[in-house]
Amino acid sequence: MVCSEEQQSESGPLWGEASWILIGQALCSCGTPVYPLFITYVDDGVNNRAMGLYLGALFSTITIGSAMGYGIATLCLSLPSYLIYTDAYLPTSPDDPRWLGNWWLGFLIIGVLLFFVSIPLWFFPRFPRKTFVDEEEEDGDCKSDSSDDYVEAVTQGLKSLESEATHGFLHGLVLSVGRIVSNITVVCLILASTAIAGFIAGFQLFGAKYIQYEFSFDPDFASILFGLLLVPAGILGNIMGGYLVNRFAHERNDMAKMVVTCAAVCLILSPTLLFLGCKNNQVSCLTSLDDKNRYKCLFACDAFSRKQKQFTVDLLEYWTNAGEQISHR
Incomplete structure (x- = not known):
């Protein structure tokens, strides 16, 4: 069912309803x-x-x-x-x-x-x-000095952030972001994760639609x-x-x-x-201009009610006046 231009102008942009979805x-x-x-x-x-x-x-x-x-x-x-x-x-x-x-x-x-x-x-x-027991206790090996220094530096940094005021916290946050951006390995991992997330999101959003139309x-x-x-x-x-x-x-x-x-x-x-896909369907009066098929389409539309969404007429795809697709099976 399609709204008229007068009904669409009276309804307005519907920002009030759409705002709830955005929130x-x-x-x-x-x-x-x-x-x-x-x-x-x-x-x-x-x-x-x-x-x-x-x-x-x-x-x-x-x-x-x-x-x-x-x-x-x-x-x-x-x-x-x-x-x-x-x-x-x-x-x-x-x-x-x-x-x-x-x-x-x-x-x-x-x-x-x-x-x-x-x-x-x-x-x-x-x-x-x-x-679990730490790996150095199981194997009798000690961590390297660099690893110990790294853990100690991180611990001291967390303690200092907890004791600093809001200004110091924001300053440390900016410095941390700067160190992350300057690390090529971390930047490559972030870009790769972003690409994978985009691929998964697109696949989940449009996968069902692709199957439906294809x-x-x-x-x-x-x-x-x-x-x-x-x-x-x-x-x-x-x-x-x-x-x-x-x-x-x-x-x-x-x-x-x-x-x-x-x-x-x-x-x-x-x-x-x-x-991966199927051959495009033949659409009556669009890709198939045979008058014989056109008459069959009109006959089929008279034979079925407007509520009927799908039926078969010589393996051709038809569209009713209501905008419903009638697909071949």
Whole structure:
């Protein structure tokens, strides 16, 4: 159902409604520090050799959360957005072109769950209790003088920051950022992490839409299928990466070689996605100008109601006046 120009001018820009979505996205962004803080917290409490496996299990939960999000979104979109209203003119089935799924219910459910899950975080100890013996005690080896100096310098820096005023803290923060930016290795890691995060975000946002339009699937089925493809691959990849680091990459050089090797394999295999797809559908009256097919389209539109979204007419793709795509199967 398309609004007229008069209705659109009367509704206005709708900034009041859109501002709530913007505020919600800003609040979601405020929770991003939980990832680096959790990594540091786990690193302080587990053995270094088992750190990779713990991180693999930790990041696999992100994939599980994405799958749960797709499932909740699919369930909510199958419900009408106007749960408390009853009107004879409102659509009652997702097959109706005027159907509007309950897009806001998923935000409400996830927000309530996040509130209750975040409460136990307040009771975590400030420093985790170590459940392992230090490596130098096991092997009888002592750390190098440079490592001791580094730890001592960091400890003294933290103590001085705690005792300084706000001005001194900001001054130290600026100096710390300057040292990080001047470190080429750290800058390369940050750029690589940014590229990976952008790739994952784009894949999660547009993967379901790509499946929907490329393979002519319904939006709900495309979301479910994308979630089924994403979850096993994400969990398996995180767990396998943690195991490989735990098993083979105990030193920094080994980790660097492993990262370069995995990145090279991904770069070589990525162009194969360009060949993943189907032949473009023939659209009646657009790519297929046969009058015979046009008459069949008009006959089919008369035979089916406006609420019918999909039906088959000689393997051609049709569009109704309501703007609904009628795909071949």
